[in-house]
Amino acid sequence: MSLLRIFILALLVAPAVPSAPALAAPLMPSQAPTMEDVDPGIDHTGRDRDLPSEFRKQSVYYRTEQPPGTIIVNTADRHLYLIMGNGVAMRYGVGVGRDGFQWGGIQKITLKREWPDWVPPPEMISRQPYLPRWMAGGPGNPLGARAMNLGATVYRIHGTNAPETIGQAVSSGCFRLVNDDVADLYSRVPIGTKVLVQHQ
Helix, strand or coil: CCHHHHHHHHHHHCCCCCCCCCCCEECCCCCCCECCCCCCCCCCHHHHHHCCHHHCCEEEECCCCCCCCCEEEECCCCEEEEEEECCEEEEEECEEECCCCCEEEEEEEEEEEECCCECCCHHHHHHCCCCCCCECCCCCCCCCCEEEEECCCCCEEECCCCHHHCCCEEECCCEECCHHHHHHHHHHCCCCCEEEEECC
């Protein structure tokens, strides 16, 4: 068989590799456990102390080609990594989207807010019509102490009134951290920070 035929055959059987990741592509449903979310207005932040050690903020070794300052969210292992450089990242436990609401791709932080008000998007209202149309920032607010919008999407990295949901698949696609952790992350990253969301 000629080298040309071998080359053509290799191209035909090789798996397709996308040239670039989608900006916010939905993922296939996973087998990850889900749980019921806590209702807005209920403040469970005192349960932060019960957070398992694997989901507490900590410095870890992390190999990546991404530059320092990049955020990597791994929805499968329920962690968010802020790349610090020299093979080190700050790791935070997160709650992620439930089945049908997980997504992957690249975005940037486009807006940062402290103790933000919460206005559920129309898509959420249509699924959960009992939700309030607006809620002032503060304890009990589902966005928690800080929120960072991702691109022009409805998704955010934010705090939570329900620390027991960290490590769970529970949200509508946002990534939630306990309030102390989201405040720490907020202080470390500027608007324009690259956020890479992956599921592996």
